[in-house]
Amino acid sequence: MEERAPNRSARVSALAAGSIVAAAATSSRLGIANPLLVVAAVAAWRAWRLGELRGRPFARVLVLPLVLFAAASLISVLFSLDPLESLDKTPRLAVLLLVPLSAALIDHVWWKRLVAALAVATTILAVWGIIQYAQGANDLEHRIQGPLSHYMLFAGCVLLGAVVAIAELLLNPARRVWLLLPPALLGPVALLLSYTRNAWVGLTAALLLLAAVWRRRLLLLYPVLALALWLVFPRSVLDRVVSIFDLRQSANYDRVCMAISGVQMIRDHPITGVGLDMVDRLYPLYRRDDAPRWSVPHLHNNIVQIAAERGLPALAAYLWLMGAFFTVTWRGLPRLSERRRAAVAASLASVLAISIAGLFEYNFWFANVQYTTLVLMGAGVGQVEEATT
16 A cells, blocks of 8 residues: 555646646637646645645745735725626636646656647647638638637637747757647748737747847847748738837727726726726726727736736736746746756747737736646746756
């Protein structure tokens, strides 16, 4: 019996880690990912009870801002326009546990499996999207979205997986080229063909970061690469790139109007926000007269949305969370072995990409994108913690 106990606890821990990896890879299909997260939670609890998680990293620097974010969210429910409706959204806060659980469970072995799973999933999504583009989803009215319900969600999932694949391809000496090359090439192509500008900006930021980590002289080649893309891609894609800088463009001006309305919500409800899932209901009351749309599902900006919905304390916790993550992973890079450095750089670059995209689209609380983001955050900080303690 004494010999079986360690094997049993190791199997339970492996079940939890495998379920988290599978949920991150299948986050585009929540009907699959959500049950996997339930299995992961039960298995992780059991592993903890058996002592299997004792002494493992758990993203210590991120725990307090996560707790404060959850607490601020719960307080916002009490002062919500519709407390019962907001209360219905609170169980989702449990997903924040993915950060410490991923730090504890995703070691170097499970990181390799996470990369492989994301590579396969991203390749499938990218091919799916490219086929949709070839079949006519090639303009702003008909955009590729893969199996997801919206092109923004499609772009977010592909962005995370593509950046992880590119980082591993560039930095990991034990790279699996046959596995990583398809998502590294097809992912960015699918993003460009999706016309999703926030993902383009996020991908650019991630590539700049990876170039700085890998070989800084490559930054000088960026203008050449930009020119090559300009010559290769369709005119419709290039026009979309140019439109990023045009405030007269309807979607751009709409985001400006949403930001102004969001600031007004924050001024009226600075501490608790308007309540979970209440922004869309209150937006018509705060809408500018010249705003292009009468109603919006959210404010298309992580910072403004969080502050308007949950209050400034929640925003402070979110900024603390992201700041702590970026600081720990960036400072940890020089002290890591090559393989661990590749993993942390992949985590850092992918979270940077989705966070930059989140300045133009509210993606922090959409499950399809959030699950993978939180897993990558926890895994990245866990790798640094394990190497430096």
